[in-house]
Amino acid sequence: MKSYEQLLLQNKSWVEEVNRRDPDFFKRLVATQTPEFLWIGCSDSRVPANEITGTRPGEIFVHRNIANMVVHSDMNMLSVLSYAVEVLKVKHIIVCGHYGCGGVLAAMGNKQFGLIDNWLRHLKDVYRYHAAELDGISDLEQRGRRFVEMNVIEQVHDLGKTSIVQKAWNNGQPLNIHGWVYDLKDGLIKDLGVTFTSTKDLHTVYHFQ
Numbered sequence: 001m002k003s004y005e006q007l008l009l010q011n012k013s014w015v016e017e018v019n020r021r022d023p024d025f026f027k028r029l030v031a032t033q034t035p036e037f038l039w040i041g042c043s044d045s046r047v048p049a050n051e052i053t054g055t056r057p058g059e060i061f062v063h064r065n066i067a068n069m070v071v072h073s074d075m076n077m078l079s080v081l082s083y084a085v086e087v088l089k090v091k092h093i094i095v096c097g098h099y100g101c102g103g104v105l106a107a108m109g110n111k112q113f114g115l116i117d118n119w120l121r122h123l124k125d126v127y128r129y130h131a132a133e134l135d136g137i138s139d140l141e142q143r144g145r146r147f148v149e150m151n152v153i154e155q156v157h158d159l160g161k162t163s164i165v166q167k168a169w170n171n172g173q174p175l176n177i178h179g180w181v182y183d184l185k186d187g188l189i190k191d192l193g194v195t196f197t198s199t200k201d202l203h204t205v206y207h208f209q
């Protein structure tokens with residue numbers, strides 16, 4: 001059997017398992033989705049949003065890209081954000097990075113990788129903002145871990161800067177933005193404690209009236 005055929009087979013047994021535990025599961029889900037969370041995570045295959053949070057289909061709206069970035073000109077991210085906030089009315093947006101992130105570590109170095117260098121450039125900007133602290137960490141693994149955390153914090157800021165999030169806040173819509181990091185070594189998620197809940201959490205230069 002081909003490796004991809006295995007996936008289809010596993011899908012069938014997953015359906016059987018779900019139906020056995022909850023016969024109405026698909027009937028309920030097909031009608032609508034009302035997820036409370038938008039997840040912005042890394043594309044890394046080791047960080048699957050549903051599995052590591054113990055959630056089921058229908059519970060998390062997911063956007064993933066290399067190094068969980070919120071790039072203000074990324075039409076894909078903006079469309080996901082707009083739909084999640086304005087239509088689904090999610091209550092929480094979670095930016096979840098992960099230690100050992102290949103994208104973050106690549107951005108720390110000087111090697112060229114091709115097209116992806118354009119994407120990694122955004123990460124290098126994050127490094128430059130925090131260069132004083134990062135350059136002061138001599139252990140490269142520790143520096144990489146701190147860079148991962150700083151990147152998540154910066155993406156929380158970047159979400160708050162968007163007109164989509166600010167409009168929701170100004171309309172009194174409850175919307176919290178969280179910064180988390182997943183550790184590949186033990187599977188645990190750490191809350192970085194950078195929760196943004198209103199425009200007050202943003203520097204005034206970003207405020208829209």
Ligand SMILES: [Zn+2]
Nearest residue numbers: 042044101102
């Ligand atoms: Zn990654």
